[in-house]
Amino acid sequence: MNLLSQETSPYLLQHANNPVHWKAWNVNSLAEAKEKNSLIIISIGYSACHWCHVMEHESFEDQKVAEVMNKSFINIKVDREERPDVDAVYMKAVQLMTRRGGWPLNVVALPDGRPIWGGTYFRKEEWMETLGQLQQVYQSNSEKVIDYAEKLHQGIQSLSIVDNLKSESEFHTTDLSLLVQKWKEDFDLDFGGMSRSPKFMMPNNYHFLMRYAFQKNDMKLFDFVNLTLTRMAYGGIFDTVDGGFSRYSVDNKWHVPHFEKMLYDNGQLVSLYSDAYKLTKNPLYKEVVEKTLSFIERELMSPEAGFYCALDADSLNSENHLEEGAFYVWKIPELKTIIGDDFELFSQVFNINSFGLWEDENYVLIQNKSLKDIAKSNTISEATLQKKKQFWEKILYIKREKRAKPRLDDKCLTSWNAIMLKGFVDAYKALENENYLNLALKNADFILKNLWSSEGNLYHNHKNGKSTINGYLEDYCFVISAFIALYEVTFDEKWLQYAKQLTDYSLEHFYDEKSGFFTFTSNLDEALISSHFETEDNVIPASNSVMGKNLFQLSIYFENSFYEKVSLRMLQNILPTIEYPSAYSNWMDLALHFSEENKELAICGEKALEYASKINALYLPNIVLAGLEKVTKLPFLKDRFVAEQTLFYLCQNKTCAAPSTDFQKIVSNLI
Known part of the structure; x- marks a missing residue:
């Protein structure tokens, strides 16, 4: 040893x-x-x-x-x-x-x-x-x-080295349109995603592309995003039996995954599919969200309400040897025994054929047709087929639970916990399931109690009751983002105050004035052989791009011009350098924040949360939401409370229209 x-x-x-x-x-x-x-x-x-x-x-x-x-x-x-x-x-x-x-x-x-x-x-x-x-x-x-x-x-x-271009030039959404046009050349118009394999899901890419398509009324782009989300949900990369996504697909049709399930993927994908459901009301997207969160709560949530990191790709096979995907794959004789008389119909739904075959007579369940089309060709109702599918998945789950499970990585990382926390909040916005908000609040409490020290710094890791490793920028940026999201659904200003505290700490210990960006490690840590500035969005958005968005939102809530200046400076230095749009999608999303289309909405009055729920259930990516049910000192909301009234303040470019009591009129002005 x-x-x-x-x-x-x-x-x-x-x-x-x-x-x-x-x-x-x-x-x-x-x-x-x-x-x-x-x-x-x-x-x-x-x-x-x-x-x-x-x-x-x-x-x-x-x-x-x-x-x-x-x-x-x-x-x-x-x-x-x-x-x-x-x-x-x-x-x-x-x-x-x-x-x-x-x-x-x-x-x-x-x-x-x-x-x-x-x-x-x-x-x-x-x-x-x-x-x-x-x-x-x-x-x-x-x-x-x-x-x-x-x-x-x-x-x-x-x-x-991050070049400080010291650019103060204005940018326009037409600049983004050129980047999106270039990006479209890489689209896979058959299976969604990019035209390459392996295929990573890159949720932030589709978060931006969906928003851009919505704001620019680009139906072809929206159709592509919808195709991608549908194909990912149909694919073997999504575990239709138990919920949750694997890390990536080794092929171009989202069929055979690298079978590990990572917390950070699932947190982001829950947020993405929740937003997509708000926009489309597609029941498939709701199913993905509900199954995934059920999986997270059941398999990756600790008794303390922390979220564990991952399930392994490998598990013990029938010969007691570790094998990739052994827990997830099926052979025809076993399926025939489990499914019985419905096997032929089951095979049509999940492609127990050449399309669904992986290797060594193993099948990974994948759909390539809607239940509506399959039901029609078999002269049964779609509702009947849906019930059958749910029953098949239930009995497959029971059978699969008897297999040796993949190994669990049971450490809790602050950044990944915050990503998952935000996933629960976004699902609550879309589906209004109170359990999702309760779990989000419990996880936020876990972070406050275990991962935020009395000295003001976050820890990166929690395991066996101990919190270790001084936090990185990714920990701060994602916790700040999650706390802002919690404020949007609770209007509890303590979450904004916590977000501000962590932002000010980040500015003191991570911000590099010379470059205008944040270093990945705190200035209190032992230096490595080279500094690292994380600026490229990858399977997780770059910590600097997330900080840029946080600073933008907090600059509005606290009317803090310095926050806005730092955010804008980072964006102005990044935009001229973009060659590969997919590596800067979160920056491009930030650029839309600074566009003319962005607005702020304040809901003030005793029914503020009731109306906030209605706003949060709509797909409105260009809105910064605030609200109060009593008098507050929050700068953006100061002096806006009037007893026994619910007033709506719609603002744009730091200019607010006269308060209104007409909710439907406000909604029509937001969309």
Whole structure:
């Protein structure tokens, strides 16, 4: 057993019995490398990563490999979810060296942490041979190795530099239209998403595209977003039996997923499908939201109301061996036994045919036709088929629960919890299910009690009753966003005050005046070999783009011109640099906030929450909502309460129309 046995991360604990002398990333491990002048192996992954498990089994559990690693190297294992700062720096290095990246991420570095070589997955013999060569070169010609490390280090630092264009030029939504037009060239018009595989869901992309289509009345674009959401919901990437989405699809039709289920994906997708339901009233989208939240509450919620990180891609098969997707796939004989006389109809719905076949006679359930069309071709009612489908899913769930479940990563990350919290709030807005709001409030209380210290900083991680790791910008930005969302449905101003406190803390400890952006790590933390400014939106939006949107909203609530100035400055520096729109969708959404179409609505009076529920149930992405049921000192609402009246104040460009008591008139002016 190595030193990882002292850690709490499920990923690190998975490697605690490896013969490799693994250490965690900490001051002592790094100091030992310098003291011994040893090269460092930095191996980064996460608990639900399939290829991380493969490399562990092939190499890190092997005694010969361990002897090579232990003899000459300081071996450090990193959970990328606990240390996204470390992962970001070394991912840049590997991308510079190999033009690609992924996990497992394996890097060899000098004793001071500067990388000299790296890549992703390696087979056993290649891994051993390369390590031997690197150690030999370092011993015989260290000057050459150090020179290469310095050049690579300069390259990493150049990637970290965010140009401050000091631009104060105005931008117009026509600028966005050019970017959207360019983006459309990559659309898959058959299955939705982008024309490539593997396919990641990228929920923030479709959040923006849906909003843009709505505000610009672009029906073709809306049809594409609708196609994408429908195909994802139909696909094997969505677990129709138990709810929840897997991380990505390995093919172009959303069929066969990488089977791990991640909290951050599901939180964002609940928000996306909730918004889509508000706009379309498509019952499929409601079903996706309800099933997913049921899955989250049942499988990923702790007794303390925290949300766990993930379920693994791998689980034990019938031969008691770990196998990717074993928990989720089906074979025809088993399905025939379970479904019985309805098997032929079941096969039409879920494509137990060449379209739904994966490999080794395994089927991943996928739909490609609506229930309405299938019912018509079988001369039965759609309602009857819907009931059958629900019954099939129920009995499949009961049968599947008898299988060995995927392993659970039971740490709670602050940023991911906040993303899921907002998902529950957005679902409450769309479906008005009180349970969703109650769970959101319980999770917010969990964050307040366990992840926000008395010194004012957030922690990043909570496990076994302990909160650890000083928070990153992603923790602050997503908690602020979630607290603003809670305010929108409760009008409890404590959530705005909490959001403001965290924003002011972020400005003090993360904001870099020179660049005009926020660093990923606090200025109270030990510096890594390079600073990291997260500006590109990925499977999770960039922490800087989320902060930009938070600052915009809070600038309105608190009439704070500095917040607005910082937000606008970031946006003005980003927009001229955009080449790949999909990597900046949340920034483009922020640009719509600053457009002429954005409005603010204040609902003031004893029935404020009642009317707020009606507003929140509508798809109005261009509205900043505020309200009160009694006198307040919140700047945006100050002096707007009138006893025994409910008044609506509609504002635009810092100018408010005369208060109105006509709700329907207000709604017509919002849409």
